[in-house]
Amino acid sequence: MSYTDRFQLFSFTGKMKVLHLSWVAFFITFIVWFNHAPLLMAIADSLNISISEIKTLLIINVALTIPARIIIGMLTDRYGPRLVYSSLLVLCSLPCFAFAIADSFTQAAIARFFLGFIGAGFVIGIRLISEWFPHNELGIAEGVYGGWGNFGSAAAALTLPTLALLFGGEDGWRYAVGLTGLLSLGFGIIFYQQVTDTPKGSTYFKPKHLGAIEVTSKGDLFLLMLMKLPLYGALILLVWKLSPEAANILSVALSMSLYVCLAVLCFIDCYKAWQVNKTIFSKPVPKLHQYKFKQVTILNILYFATFGSELAVISMLPLFFAETFQLNPVTAGLLASAYAFMNVMSRPGGGWLSDRFGRKPVLLILTAGLAIGYFVMGMVDSEWPLWLAVVAAMTCSFFVQSGEGAVFAVVPLIKRRLTGQIAGMTGAYGNIGAVTYLTILSFVDYSNFFMVIAGTALVGFIILLWMDEPAGQIAEINEDGTVELINVA
Missing domain, CATH: 1.20.1250.20 (MFS general substrate transporter like domains)
Known part of the structure; x- marks a missing residue:
C-alpha cells in the first residue's frame, strides 16, 4: 500500500498498519499513565498512606507531563517517531515497575513523578501519522489515533481492578501494575521493529535547531515567548497545590526553591527561543518558508x-x-x-x-x-x-x-x-x-x-x-x- 492508497480502516498494511500500531502505542501509554487510578484504595491500604497523600499522587502523576510534551515534541522532530516512541515505551516501563514494588509513599511518589513522562506519548504519533497520510485523510487518521488511543485510561479502569482480584491477595495491585509495565516494554520493542518514520522514498524533514521552535517573523518570536508563560504558570500552580497554603505536602523552603527554579527555567527557555530565532532581525525568512x-x-x-x-x-x-x-x-x-x-x-x-x-x-x-x-x-x-x-x-x-x-x-x-x-x-x-x-x-x-x-x-x-x-x-x-x-x- 502506498502513500496515496485509499483509507481502509480495517486494513493492516502500509499506512494503515502504521496507524493501528500508533494508536495501540498511545493506548498503552494511557494504560500505564493511569494504571494507579482504579487501584487507589488498594494502594493506600498496602502502603498505609493518607487521603491527602493519595491526592498528592494524583497531582504528581500529571506534573511532569506538561514539560514532557514540549521535550518529546522536540526529540520527535529531531530523531524521528520510531526511535522516540519505542524508547519512551521501554524506558517508562522502569518507573512503572518501580511503582509496583514501592513500599513507601516516597518511593511511590518518585515513580509516579517520572511516569508522568509517558503522558507525552500522544505527541509522537501526531508527527508519525502526518508523515504517512495525505492532507485529505489526515483529520480522520489523527482522530482515530487520538480517540482510540485515549481510550486506554478507560481500559485501565475497566480491567485493572479485575486483574488485581484475579492475582489476589494484598499484592494483587502490584502484579496488575507490573503487567502494564511488561506490556509497555514488549510493545516498545515491537513498535521499533514494525514501524518506519516515513513511507519508502519520502524525506523526514528535521528542524534546524533542537532547543526551541523556529518562528519566521519578529512578532511571532514575541508571541512564542508569551505563550511559554502559561506553561510555567501551570507548574507554579501545581507547586502551590502541594505547598503549605494548600495540601501542605511541601515545606515552605522547598516550595520557594521550586518557585525560583521555575522562574529561572522560564527565563532560560525564553532566552533559548531568542538564540534560535535572533537571525530574523537581520535576515528575514523568505516568504516561501514562512x-x-x-x-x-x-x-x-x-x-x-x-x-x-x-x-x-x-x-x-x-x-x-x-x-x-x-x-x-x-x-x-x-x-x-x-x-x-x-x-x-x-x-x-x-x-x-x-x-x-x-x-x-x-x-x-x-x-x-x-x-x-x-x-x-x-x-x-x-x-x-x-x-x-x-x-x-x-x-x-x-x-x-x-x-x-x-x-x-x-x-x-x-x-x-x-x-x-x-x-x-x-x-x-x-x-x-x-x-x-x-x-x-x-x-x-x-x-x-x-x-x-x-x-x-x-x-x-x-x-x-x-x-x-x-x-x-x-x-x-x-x-x-x-x-x-x-x-x-
Missing part, C-alpha cells in the same frame, strides 16, 4: 478548552452525579463513564468532518457547540430527570472530543518539520487547561465550574475567527538543497 505562529496560538487556546475540560470533567463527573442525584458511587461512576466512552467515535468524527468540510468552519461549529454544551451542563440540578442530565453530558462530550479531533486535524498542516514541537505545545496546553479548571473547581460550585468552561470556550470561538484556513503548500528543504512542496489543502 508560517504564522498565530495558528499555533489559536490551537493552543482551543485545546486548553477542549482536552483541558475533558480531563477536568472526567475527574469530577462521578462526584457531580452522585451528589446532584443522590446516587451510589458505582451507579454514578457508570453514568459518568458515558462521557469518556464518546471519545472512540467523536474524535475521529471531528477529524473526518474537518477533512470533508474545512478545518476552520468545523472548528467554529464544534467550539460553539462546546460553549453551549457546558452552559447547559451548568443548568443541570436535582430537578432534572437523570436521563436528561446524562444525555446533556454525552452531547457536550461529543463537541468536546470532536473539537479535539478537529484541532489536531490542523496541527500537522502548519509546518511539517516542526509538527512534533507544535503538537507538544498544543498538547501541553490541554494539560494546563485541566490544572486550571480543577483549581477553579476547588473554589466554586459545580454550576459555576461548567459556566467557567463555557466562558473560555466562547473566548476560544472569538479568537478562532482570526485563524487562517490551511491552504496551498508547505515548503521544506531536502538535504540536497532542493525545495519540496507538501499539499495542505
